[in-house]
Amino acid sequence: xxxxxxxxxxxxxxxxxxxxxxxxxxxxxxxxxxxxxxxxxxxxxxxxxxxxxxxxxxxxxxxxxxxxxxxxxxxxxxxxxxxxxxxxxxxxxxxxxxxxxxxxxxxxxxxxxxxxxxxxxxxxxxxxxxxxxxxxxxxxxxxxxxxxxxxxxxxxxxxxxxxxxxxxxxxxxxxxxxxxxxxxxxxxxxxxxxxxxxxxxxxxxxxxxxxxxxxxxxxxxxxxxxxxxxxxxxxxxxxxxxxxxxxxxxxxxxxxxxxxxxxxxxxxxxxxxxxxxxxxxxxxxxxxxxxxxxxxxxxxxxxxxxxxxxxxxxxxxxxxxxxxxxxxxxxxxxxxxxxxxxxxxxxxxxxxxxxxxxxxxxxxxxxxxxxxxxxxxxxxxxxxxxxxxxxxxxxxxxxxxxxxxxxxxxxxxxxxxxxxxxxxxxxxxxxxxxxxxxxxxxxxxxxxxxxxxxxxxxxxxxxxxxxxxxxxxxxxxxxxxxxxxxxxxxxxxxxxxxxxxxxxxxxxxxxxxxxxxxxxxxxxxxxxxxxxxxxxxxxxxxxxxxxxxxxxxxxxxxxxxxxxxxxxxxxxxxxxxxxxxxxxxxxxxxxxxxxxxxxxxxxxxxxxxxxxxxxxxxxxxxxxxxxxxxxxxxxxxxxx
Amino acid sequence: xxxxxxxxxxxxxxxxxxxxxxxxxxxxxxxxxxxxxxxxxxxxxxxxxxxxxxxxxxxxxxxxxxxxxxxxxxxxxxxxxxxxxxxxxxxxxxxxxxxx
Numbered sequence: 001x002x003x004x005x006x007x008x009x010x011x012x013x014x015x016x017x018x019x020x021x022x023x024x025x026x027x028x029x030x031x032x033x034x035x036x037x038x039x040x041x042x043x044x045x046x047x048x049x050x051x052x053x054x055x056x057x058x059x060x061x062x063x064x065x066x067x068x069x070x071x072x073x074x075x076x077x078x079x080x081x082x083x084x085x086x087x088x089x090x091x092x093x094x095x096x097x098x099x100x101x102x103x104x105x106x107x108x109x110x111x112x113x114x115x116x117x118x119x120x121x122x123x124x125x126x127x128x129x130x131x132x133x134x135x136x137x138x139x140x141x142x143x144x145x146x147x148x149x150x151x152x153x154x155x156x157x158x159x160x161x162x163x164x165x166x167x168x169x170x171x172x173x174x175x176x177x178x179x180x181x182x183x184x185x186x187x188x189x190x191x192x193x194x195x196x197x198x199x200x201x202x203x204x205x206x207x208x209x210x211x212x213x214x215x216x217x218x219x220x221x222x223x224x225x226x227x228x229x230x231x232x233x234x235x236x237x238x239x240x241x242x243x244x245x246x247x248x249x250x251x252x253x254x255x256x257x258x259x260x261x262x263x264x265x266x267x268x269x270x271x272x273x274x275x276x277x278x279x280x281x282x283x284x285x286x287x288x289x290x291x292x293x294x295x296x297x298x299x300x301x302x303x304x305x306x307x308x309x310x311x312x313x314x315x316x317x318x319x320x321x322x323x324x325x326x327x328x329x330x331x332x333x334x335x336x337x338x339x340x341x342x343x344x345x346x347x348x349x350x351x352x353x354x355x356x357x358x359x360x361x362x363x364x365x366x367x368x369x370x371x372x373x374x375x376x377x378x379x380x381x382x383x384x385x386x387x388x389x390x391x392x393x394x395x396x397x398x399x400x401x402x403x404x405x406x407x408x409x410x411x412x413x414x415x416x417x418x419x420x421x422x423x424x425x426x427x428x429x430x431x432x433x434x435x436x437x438x439x440x441x442x443x444x445x446x447x448x449x450x451x452x453x454x455x456x457x458x459x460x461x462x463x464x465x466x467x468x469x470x471x472x473x474x475x476x477x478x479x480x481x482x483x484x485x486x487x488x489x490x491x492x493x494x495x496x497x498x499x500x501x502x503x504x505x506x507x508x509x510x511x512x513x514x515x516x517x518x519x520x521x522x523x524x525x526x527x528x529x530x531x532x533x534x535x536x537x538x539x540x541x542x543x544x545x546x547x548x549x550x551x552x553x554x555x556x557x558x559x560x561x562x563x564x565x566x567x568x569x570x571x572x573x574x575x576x577x578x579x580x581x582x583x584x585x586x587x588x589x590x591x592x593x594x595x596x597x598x599x600x601x602x603x604x605x606x607x608x609x610x611x612x613x614x615x616x617x618x619x620x621x622x623x624x625x626x627x628x629x630x631x632x633x634x635x636x637x638x639x640x
Numbered sequence: 641x642x643x644x645x646x647x648x649x650x651x652x653x654x655x656x657x658x659x660x661x662x663x664x665x666x667x668x669x670x671x672x673x674x675x676x677x678x679x680x681x682x683x684x685x686x687x688x689x690x691x692x693x694x695x696x697x698x699x700x701x702x703x704x705x706x707x708x709x710x711x712x713x714x715x716x717x718x719x720x721x722x723x724x725x726x727x728x729x730x731x732x733x734x735x736x737x738x739x740x
Contacts, residue, residue: 440644440689441664468687474642474643
């Protein structure tokens with residue numbers, strides 16, 4: 001059946017179109033085409049009277065197809081489809097063709113040729129609409145449940161936001177305790193609050209929430225499915241501490257094992273049963289089985305609260321949407337990069353922040369008091385080979401930590417050896433304050449980086465300083481701090497879901513401004529520093545944005561997807577399976593239908609790329625809204 | 641090779657040189673200076689910041705080239721007061737020679 005009562009509207013667009021294209025001639029050329037019952041030119045089709053005219057015509061002539069020839073569909077397709085819907089016509093029976101960007105603007109110097117091209121484009125639009133079918137948007141049920149991967153500051157922030165909207169959150173954290181990188185930081189700029197305090201405040205809020213299931217010491221091992229229906233498998237590693245006990249402190253003291261504490265980057269030691277830091281959450285300590293010798297001392301004290309034979313636990317949960325808040329790793333300098341791992345007094349910025357937190361009254365590292373510190377900026381950032389990007393946060397974080405050192409320990413000389421200083425926006429005041437506090441700045445170039453050597457007790461940093469007219473200056477210091485950037489974290493779950501990566505290896509959003517927290521995979525959102533280097537301010541802002549975005553699907557209870565997906569003609573399909581191999585989204589599979597293997601489309605997963613349709617040898621697969629019959633009719637109309 | 645001596649800034653306080661660390665090395669003072677002499681006065685202010693005493697005493701004459709016209713002080717975006725720094729340095733150099 002073809003649509004046999006078609007209305008055609010050719011737009012002047014003020015003069016944008018009609019100054020070049022003879023719109024009257026276009027109308028004349030198509031008004032007697034088969035099935036066209038009404039053809040009009042309009043001054044501004046998108047105006048209220050323009051839309052009204054289309055609506056009235058649909059009703060008066062009982063139209064079952066409409067062609068609007070005007071600007072780009074990007075601009076007004078939705079406008080006109082809504083107008084059609086208001087008049088009771090299925091919006092997908094309206095075809096919007098572009099005679100402005102594609103015709104009048106492109107062919108200003110050839111009015112006749114432009115008019116001819118416009119006629120062909122409109123005719124092809126008519127041909128397409130003739131074969132068009134009414135389509136319905138795809139509704140996907142969305143039970144209000146979300147998985148958040150990562151319980152750092154971003155993950156916790158997003159969990160709180162969703163929970164307060166009545167949405168259930170599974171907050172899964174790989175390590176035994178929450179807080180991530182922010183908990184390790186000393187005083188996170190710009191509030192000056194300690195990282196641990198920030199996490200503690202958020203966790204106090206989490207404790208009030210009924211909608212958050214926190215799963216620590218657990219890893220997501222598999223995610224299958226699509227928006228509205230993700231099936232997630234989680235393995236929860238044993239904590240070996242299974243219940244509360246008032247005597248944990250005694251048990252920790254008794255534990256004979258001492259190993260470096262990862263949380264402090266090895267600056268302190270911990271026991272095999274431990275908290276990484278006081279007030280860590282959850283309040284139950286954890287036993288690190290790799291270092292535990294199963295001596296049983298802790299069991300003697302805490303009894304049933306400790307079970308050294310606890311087994312890993314497999315869990316399965318179903319969620320509608322997923323937020324990745326998996327964060328970053330600090331860049332780990334190579335052996336010998338600025339003396340790293342060669343001289344013991346060369347450390348990274350995150351290590352320095354732990355040092356600031358752990359020292360009291362005097363700043364001491366390896367039993368020596370620190371009086372002069374050189375900070376080398378852009379370590380592992382903005383390289384020709386390796387990480388090309390700027391991590392942005394490190395300039396401010398480094399100056400902030402230098403100021404913190406001066407504030408906590410009094411007179412310390414700080415030397416800042418940078419390539420470019422980017423204390424952007426309101427953080428300029430940190431640079432100002434550092435200058436006031438006596439910080440000295442030096443500028444090096446990528447080709448002539450500073451050199452580090454040992455001389456007696458001191459390290460000598462030799463810098464060819466652009467600010468001192470390329471003279472070589474020697475800085476005798478007690479500590480060299482490498483200001484390292486952020487590098488993306490790798491995880492198999494990203495590839496499981498085929499989440500795209502940016503050039504720099506972070507997770508990629510659909511569009512940095514228009515859809516900043518969504519990935520190309522429906523229902524998979526990103527928040528925090530897994531997306532790009534971010535400071536804690538930006539991380540929490542994007543996490544809240546991801547939560548708000550997830551809520552837009554979940555509060556409605558369903559998501560609406562465009563109907564442009566593929567469909568299988570079961571009579572033609574031979575079950576060869578070529579399409580299954582081709583599909584990049586695993587959304588087509590072979591299924592036994594009435595005793596025969598046939599291709600079957602998982603509608604919610606199909607993204608309408610039609611790669612399957614292209615390879616199908618039987619032409620058994622069609623893309624809705626762009627069927628082979630429609631495309632052929634369009635081409636024929638163009639060639640006539 | 642030149643070794644930094646950060647405490648020099650404090651030694652200069654008694655000669656009235658107090659604002660050297662305000663300087664962020666933009667070079668506006670040198671651009672506006674009517675002497676158009678080398679990198680005067682920016683170079684010598686940078687030497688104060690790093691405490692490169694010898695560099696200053698190596699070539700003290702240049703301090704007496706300054707006309708004290710005040711253009712650098714007017715132009716300085718950081719109120720580092722370059723003109724005043726030069727005057728203070730003259731006092732330091734004189735005192736240094738007397739001491740010898």
